[in-house]
Amino acid sequence: MRLYEYQGKELFAKAGVPVPASRLAHNIQEVLEAAQSIGYPIVLKSQVLSGKRGKAGGIQFAENETEARQAADTLFKMEIGGQPVEIVLVEPKLEIEQELYMAISADPSLRKPIAIFCSDGGVDIEETAETNPEKIGTIPINILKGLRFYEALDLIQSNAEERFPATTARSLASAFVQLYQTYRQFDGSLVEVNPMVVTPSGVMAADARVDLDDDAVSRHPELGLDSVEDTGARPPTSLEIAAGKIDEHDHRGTAHFVQIDPDGSYVKEMDMIPIGFDCVGTGTSLTTMDELIPLGYYPVNFCDSSGNPTGSKLYRVTKIILSQPHIQGYLFVSCISSQQLDHTARGIIAALKELYPETDGKPNIPMVFAFRGSWDDVAIDLFRQHGISDSPWVRMLGRDTIEKDAALAFDEAYKVWKETTGGLQ
Amino acid sequence: MSEVKFNVFSGGTVTIDHSRCVKCETKVCVDVCQTVGNGFILGLNEDGLPHLIVDEAQVARGACVEDMGCLLACQIKGENAILFNLDMDEFEAALKEMDEKPVYARSLRENG
Numbered sequence: 239m240r241l242y243e244y245q246g247k248e249l250f251a252k253a254g255v256p257v258p259a260s261r262l263a264h265n266i267q268e269v270l271e272a273a274q275s276i277g278y279p280i281v282l283k284s285q286v287l288s289g290k291r292g293k294a295g296g297i298q299f300a301e302n303e304t305e306a307r308q309a310a311d312t313l314f315k316m317e318i319g320g321q322p323v324e325i326v327l328v329e330p331k332l333e334i335e336q337e338l339y340m341a342i343s344a345d346p347s348l349r350k351p352i353a354i355f356c357s358d359g360g361v362d363i364e365e366t367a368e369t370n371p372e373k374i375g376t377i378p379i380n381i382l383k384g385l386r387f388y389e390a391l392d393l394i395q396s397n398a399e400e401r402f403p404a405t406t407a408r409s410l411a412s413a414f415v416q417l418y419q420t421y422r423q424f425d426g427s428l429v430e431v432n433p434m435v436v437t438p439s440g441v442m443a444a445d446a447r448v449d450l451d452d453d454a455v456s457r458h459p460e461l462g463l464d465s466v467e468d469t470g471a472r473p474p475t476s477l478e479i480a481a482g483k484i485d486e487h488d489h490r491g492t493a494h495f496v497q498i499d500p501d502g503s504y505v506k507e508m509d510m511i512p513i514g515f516d517c518v519g520t521g522t523s524l525t526t527m528d529e530l531i532p533l534g535y536y537p538v539n540f541c542d543s544s545g546n547p548t549g550s551k552l553y554r555v556t557k558i559i560l561s562q563p564h565i566q567g568y569l570f571v572s573c574i575s576s577q578q579l580d581h582t583a584r585g586i587i588a589a590l591k592e593l594y595p596e597t598d599g600k601p602n603i604p605m606v607f608a609f610r611g612s613w614d615d616v617a618i619d620l621f622r623q624h625g626i627s628d629s630p631w632v633r634m635l636g637r638d639t640i641e642k643d644a645a646l647a648f649d650e651a652y653k654v655w656k657e658t659t660g661g662l663q
Numbered sequence: 664m665s666e667v668k669f670n671v672f673s674g675g676t677v678t679i680d681h682s683r684c685v686k687c688e689t690k691v692c693v694d695v696c697q698t699v700g701n702g703f704i705l706g707l708n709e710d711g712l713p714h715l716i717v718d719e720a721q722v723a724r725g726a727c728v729e730d731m732g733c734l735l736a737c738q739i740k741g742e743n744a745i746l747f748n749l750d751m752d753e754f755e756a757a758l759k760e761m762d763e764k765p766v767y768a769r770s771l772r773e774n775g
Binding site for chain 2: 477488549550560587591601
């Protein structure tokens with residue numbers, strides 16, 4: 239889960255990392271009030287989760303009230319990466335002598351956190367990694383010992399263009415240690431400062447990127463965050479927040495749900511048919527998507543309900559998937575799974591019978607259920623016993639089928655449904 | 664007539680209405696719990712009605728595996744006496760925020 243810059247800076251400040259004085263503003267008047275208390279010149283930073291904010295014009299400077307008013311007006315009318323600007327962070331414009339890059343990230347190949355330092359900050363670090371990889375220094379961190387001050391100091395000085403004065407180097411190393419403490423304390427997956435700036439009054443985190451481990455958010459109620467899947471560069475939808483609650487305290491299997499096209503606009507633009515989607519196994523999700531998309535069907539959500547989830551998890555997540563207004567079908571596909579699929583089936587059936595009481599669970603959209611794995615025969619039989627598979631647009635597949643069969647079965651069911659009913663009103 | 668009501672780990676309650684159970688000839692909920700449900704939490708009391716055979720606190724911490732087998736079996740082979748009330752407050756809130764009807768509440772065109 240990615241935090242807004244102001245949230246990241248709040249964590250930095252608590253850890254002792256120097257950050258500029260700042261105030262949040264939700265409208266022009268609040269910007270002017272903040273500017274008056276901070277003093278001109280100021281910088282106005284739009285708070286969105288999208289990257290490339292600066293290049294999109296989401297950061298503006300103002301020397302006086304007239305400029306502040308104009309800049310605020312511009313920002314509050316902007317959309318960056320599809321997100322409207324609703325919050326602006328107001329800070330003093332810093333007198334920057336040098337811009338640096340500092341981060342703590344996870345290195346899966348080392349199975350350790352790493353500290354990253356680059357003396358070229360304020361620019362795209364991925365670009366530097368391409369063009370000048372020698373400028374980026376990294377060290378692995380032993381989590382039992384943490385990042386030691388002298389390790390941070392060595393990383394900074396050995397990767398500096400010119401060795402930093404001792405005072406500056408010590409301040410930077412202290413900040414690095416405090417960034418690592420933030421990373422550990424809040425179960426971070428990335429803590430990044432780009433740029434960490436050197437000013438006449440000392441070093442300061444001019445920006446903050448903090449990503450937390452989605453599965454650990456529930457361990458930090460003090461942050462007041464919703465426990466949701468990583469939704470990338472946009473805030474979570476209300477359905478994603480609801481789905482996040484399913485796994486929050488119950489770790490018996492998973493129900494990871496993310497909306498790929500929340501408002502259906504992408505599907506409309508691509509002239510495809512939106513469908514709801516649930517798979518056992520992420521790999522199965524991808525291979526099934528690969529089969530569906532050439533047929534003209536686009537899963538508007540991702541869902542992985544695996545690890546032997548309870549029936550109640552499936553019940554809850556199925557209700558969420560089927561509440562998406564635009565979908566014109568639903569697929570459930572399991573990988574060749576060791577999880578007890580009759581439990582999975584019961585959760586889905588319980589949801590269908592509740593959502594479709596008038597038809598005793600028979601849905602109003604085409605559906606395919608491909609159960610492959612432990613107790614798959616029982617799972618399929620349960621759909622028969624409850625009469626749901628009697629629907630003309632429901633198809634049941636078993637372990638002798640592949641993802642392509644599921645996609646083709648859906649295509650056939652969709653055509654029957656469309657021809658028989660004309661589709662949804 | 665009494666009922667059995669217990670909390671489940673994921674949040675929510677299960678209620679078994681004994682006024683319906685007295686008419687039930689199968690007591691299928693117990694069979695299902697003791698075969699497909701890994702928890703084995705339901706048995707028959709001295710009156711032949713389903714009740715918890717493990718401590719409620721153990722049920723609430725996960726002894727009930729929430730497979731929902733008792734619920735579904737009771738619907739088709741019993742007297743529809745079981746109610747699962749599984750909390751989804753954020754989902755209810757999300758539904759209220761939606762501008763359009765969820766797909767399950769939408770009607771089919773004239774052919775349907």
